[in-house]
Amino acid sequence: MSLKPLNLYKTLPTTKAGNAVVRRYLLPPLECPYQKTVVLDLDLTLVNTVIAPKGSDRSAIRHDIVFQSDDPPYDDIYVLKRPFVDEFLRRLNKIGFEVVVFTAGTKAYASRVLDFLDPSRSLINHRLYRDSCTPISICGGAAYMKNLFHLGRDLRMVVVVDDDPISYCLNPSRAIPIKPFLRYADDRQDDELMNLMGYFLENRYDVCFEKFNSTKNYRNST
Numbered sequence: 001m002s003l004k005p006l007n008l009y010k011t012l013p014t015t016k017a018g019n020a021v022v023r024r025y026l027l028p029p030l031e032c033p034y035q036k037t038v039v040l041d042l043d044l045t046l047v048n049t050v051i052a053p054k055g056s057d058r059s060a061i062r063h064d065i066v067f068q069s070d071d072p073p074y075d076d077i078y079v080l081k082r083p084f085v086d087e088f089l090r091r092l093n094k095i096g097f098e099v100v101v102f103t104a105g106t107k108a109y110a111s112r113v114l115d116f117l118d119p120s121r122s123l124i125n126h127r128l129y130r131d132s133c134t135p136i137s138i139c140g141g142a143a144y145m146k147n148l149f150h151l152g153r154d155l156r157m158v159v160v161v162d163d164d165p166i167s168y169c170l171n172p173s174r175a176i177p178i179k180p181f182l183r184y185a186d187d188r189q190d191d192e193l194m195n196l197m198g199y200f201l202e203n204r205y206d207v208c209f210e211k212f213n214s215t216k217n218y219r220n221s222t
């Protein structure tokens with residue numbers, strides 16, 4: 001799937017400025033134009049979440065945090081962190097990447113999870129939610145694409161880490177696919193983020209992200 005630049009501009013989200021409707025990018029301009037941006041998915045990339053009826057036995061579902069949904073029927077939401085996620089976010093920040101979490105989750109849900117992952121709001125520079133995605137219908141169901149062009153960044157300096165190919169189908173060359181973090185018996189052995197961290201550390205001085213340019217490169221190196 002490819003779109004011409006002018007058509008891409010026409011897809012930008014709009015906002016009102018007085019009586020005028022203006023198109024805007026999702027992120028403010030970078031302070032340092034050469035900073036690299038890592039866009040991280042949330043669900044099944046950084047955490048695994050299950051929903052159970054309100055009042056369920058909390059000892060029966062492994063979790064790092066549990067909270068109640070804001071919406072009826074006010075289910076309990078159990079969130080399990082992927083191994084190494086705290087270290088991963090700390091390292092990305094320390095290396096100097098701009099870190100953006102771009103999730104198809106709703107703000108009501110995802111902001112609670114992100115407040116838990118980054119309580120001091122010092123590791124994740126920007127949070128983008130479902131309302132920043134481009135919805136599509138697949139086989140009658142709703143899916144959400146993340147259009148990296150909408151970020152307002154030089155895409156040569158951007159990579160997206162996501163478990164869902166639909167999310168990055170508009171910008172496949174910028175994607176580092178990651179295995180979904182599922183609740184298997186051995187999920188504590190999951191080392192995807194550890195491997196990825198090593199890869200970012202090794203390539204931090206690249207002028208552009210060409211080495212991150214495909215799954216093939218990442219997968220071949222691990």
Ligand SMILES: [Mg+2]
Nearest residue numbers: 041043044163
């Ligand atoms: Mg996901």
